[in-house]
Amino acid sequence: MRKLTLLTVVLLMTAMTGLKAQSLQHTSWKTYFDALHDTLTLHIEKDSSFVTVSSGDVVVRSLFKAQKDTLTMNDYEGMYACPGDAGIYKVDQTGGTLNFTLLSDPCAGRSSSLPGSKWIRVTDKH
Numbered sequence: 001m002r003k004l005t006l007l008t009v010v011l012l013m014t015a016m017t018g019l020k021a022q023s024l025q026h027t028s029w030k031t032y033f034d035a036l037h038d039t040l041t042l043h044i045e046k047d048s049s050f051v052t053v054s055s056g057d058v059v060v061r062s063l064f065k066a067q068k069d070t071l072t073m074n075d076y077e078g079m080y081a082c083p084g085d086a087g088i089y090k091v092d093q094t095g096g097t098l099n100f101t102l103l104s105d106p107c108a109g110r111s112s113s114l115p116g117s118k119w120i121r122v123t124d125k126h
Contacts, residue, residue: 024066024091029098029119042098042119049073051080066091070103073110082107089114096121 029042039054049064060078064071071089075081087105091098098119105111 024071024093024098028122030122031117031119033113033117035113041122051078071100075107075110080109082110085110087111087114 024044025046027044029044030039031042032039036053040059041052043050043052044064047064048062050058050061052058058078060075060080062081063074063076069090069092071091073087073089075083075085077083085105085107087107087110088103089105090101090103092101098121100114100117100119102111102115105114
C-alpha cells in the first residue's frame with residue numbers, strides 16, 4: 001500500500017509539472033517597456049508566440065517550446081527579431097504574473113529585456 005501511495009504521489013507531481021508548461025499555451029501577457037514608452041503584449045500559442053505593441057502591430061514572431069518551467073524562443077520575423085538565435089529562459093508563473101530568468105540567449109535585445117520584466121496575464125483578444 002505504501003508503494004502504491006508513493007507511486008500515486010510521483011505520478012501526480014509529474015502530471016502537475018507537465019501542466020505548468022502547457023498552461024502557458026493560448027495565453028496573453030502584458031508589460032510596460034520604459035525604453036519603448038509602450039505596453040507590449042506577449043501572445044503565446046501552441047508552438048509559437050508573437051509580441052504586439054499597444055497599437056496592435058506585431059513586432060516579433062517566434063517559434064515557442066515549453067518544457068516544464070523552461071521556454072525556448074526562436075524568432076523568425078519582426079522588427080525586433082533575432083533570427084537563428086534561440087533564447088532559453090526559466091519561467092515562473094505565479095498567480096497572474098509571468099517572470100523570465102535568463103538561462104542562455106545570444107540575442108542582446110531579448111536577453112536584456114525579458115529578465116526582470118513582470119508580465120501580467122490578460123484576456124486574449126486576437
